[in-house]
Amino acid sequence: MTSIVHKSGLIRLCEPTGKHVIRSIAIGLLSAVALLAGEGASAQNAAMIEAGNQELRDDIQWLVDRGIIGYVSTSTWPIPVSVLEAALEARKRKGLARADVHAILAVRRYLDDQKNSRFGLVAQVNTDSLPQLGFASQSRAAASGGVYLQGGGDTFAGKLQVNGLLDPLTSKQSKVNLEGSYVSARFLGQALYVGQLAHYWGPGLDGSLNWGNAGTAIPGIGLQRAKQTAPESKWLSWMGPWGYDFFLGQLQHDNAVPRARVINMRVFVQPIKGLELGASRFIEWGGRGRDNGLGALWDALRGNSNDQARGEDPSNELSGFDLRYTLSLWGNPLTFYGQLAGEDEAGGLPSHYLSQFGMQFKHAIGATRVQWHAEAADTTASRVFGLGSALAGTAYSHGTYKDGLYHDGLPIGHPIGGTGRALSAGVVLVPDDFRYFSRYSVRFIQAEVNEKSQAINQAFPRQARWYGAELAYSWRIRPATFRAGVSMLRRTSGNIDNGFSLNLSMNIPLGM
Secondary structure, three states, X not given: OOEEEOOOOOEEEOOOOHHHHHHHHHHHHHHHXXXXXXXXXXXXXXXXXXXXXXXXXXXXXXXXXXXXXXOOOOOEEOEXXXXXXXXXXXXXXXXXXXXXXXXXXXXXXXXXXXXXXXXXXXXXXXXXXXXXXXXXXXXXXXXXXXXXXEEEOOOEEEEEEEEEEEEEOOOOOOOEEOOOOEEEEEEOOEEXXXXXXXXXXXXXXXXXXXEOXXXXXXXXXXXXXOOOOOOOOOOOHHXXXXXXXXXXXXXXXXXXXXXXXXXXXXXXXXXXXXXXEEEXXXXXXXXXXXXXXXXXXXXXXXXXXOOOOOOOOOEEEEEEEEEEEEEEEOOEEEEEEEEEEEEEEEOOEEEEEEEEEEEXXXXXXXXXXXXXXXXXXEOOEOOOOOOOOOEOOOOOOOOOOOOOOEEOXXXXXXXXXXXXXXXXXXXXXXXXOOOOOOEEEEEEEEEEEOOOOOOOOOOOOOOEEEEEEEEEEEEEEOOEEEEEEEEEEEEEEEOOOOEEEEEEEEEEEEEO
C-alpha cells in the first residue's frame, strides 16, 4: 500500500492493486507453509480437502452407503482430513467384498500421497473453454497450470498454490490466482482454515443450488467440526452424527458493489442411519458504499431486508434445505436426494424456491463398481418443475448487488446459473484395478439456460437450449493422478455456440 497527500492535507492510503494483493497474500502463505513443510509426514490431520475430486467423493460415498465406514458427509466440502481418518480407523474389517477393499485402498492411498507430498504441479486443459457441470474440478480457461507447496501435521497444515490461466472463460477472471491455497489449524475439536478453497454444499452430483464450485473460489476464513460424530450428551445424542461449516469471506472483481462480503453457514445431521439433513445460508452483504456495521450485519442475519426500500436492503441471500436418504435394495445402496434454495424470505423462512432432485444406485458386477445417477435442477424461482408460478429473472440476481450471486461472472450456485433448467444422467464404472485405480464415466445433459439473457451470467450470457455429453477416464500412476475426456455441447435453439472440447487435468507431486 502507498500513501498520498490530498488537497485537504489528510494522508490517505491508496487501495492496493489486485497484483499487489495476490503478491502480499502469497508471501504470507509461503512463509507459513514453508514452516509447515518442514514437519514430519507421520500425520496431517489438520489438512483440508477442498471440493473437486470426483473420484474421492465417489469412493467415500460407496463406503458410507454400504456401511463400511461411519458417517462422513459428502454434501459439505471442504472436509477436514481428521474426519476421514477417524472414519477409516473405525471401518468395518470383516465380510468385505473385493470392490469394498478397492474403495478403502483408493481413499487410503489418496490420504497417504497427500500426507507425503511436499510440492508439485497441477495442470488443466479445456480446449474449447466450455462451461462444465458437476463436482469434478474443471479448468475455467482454455488451459491453466499451477505449482504448489504443502505440509503440516496434527495441529497445523497448509498449502500455497499459484495458478496461471490462459484464455479465461470470463472477462472478470484474473489470469493469476491462489485457488487451492490455505492454512489450517485443529484445536478443541474444531478445524479453522484461512485461504481460497473450493466449497460445495449439497448432495447433487451435477451441481449445487446453494454453493458449488463452478465459480472462482471465494477467499476467506472458515470453521468446522474436526470430527463428524454424535454429541456425547444423552440429551442431544438423538441428533446423531453432525457437523457445521461457518465461513466469512470477500468477493473479488465485483463491479456493482466492490469488496462485497459473504457470511455463509451450514449445519448437517444424520438423525437416523442413512438419512442426512442439511440447512445452508449464503449471505452477501456490505461492500464499498454500503453499511458495513454490525447493525447491517444483524439485519442481514435475521432476514430483515424485504421491508426496506430498494437500494437500502442490507443483503442478498440464498437459504435452503437438503436431504439425502439411502436405503438397501437387494443389498445395494439406493439413494434419493433433494435440495431447495429460497431466493426470498417470508415469515422468517426461505421462499420462491429453486429446486433439485436426484437419485443414485450403486452395485457391483463381479468386482467392478457401478454407479448410476439421474438428476434434475430448476433454477427458476418458484417454478419447481411447473408446480408453481415462475419468477423469471429473479434467481441469483439482486436489485442492489447487481452482479448477483456470481463470482468472476460464473455462478456461485448451480453451474447453469439462474432462470434455467437441467436434466442429467450418467454412469461411473470402477474396475478392480489395484495398479492404476482407473475408472470410466459418461454423462448426458439437456438444459435450458438464462431465459432472460442476463449479462451477469457470463458462462451462459444468452438464452439457449442445448444438449451435451461428457466421456471421461481417470487413472493414477502413483503418486500422480490424471483425468482425460471429451465434452460436447450442441444448440437446439437460442443463441449459443456449439462446442467440442478436449479435457485433461493432472496433479503431479514432485517431492515426497
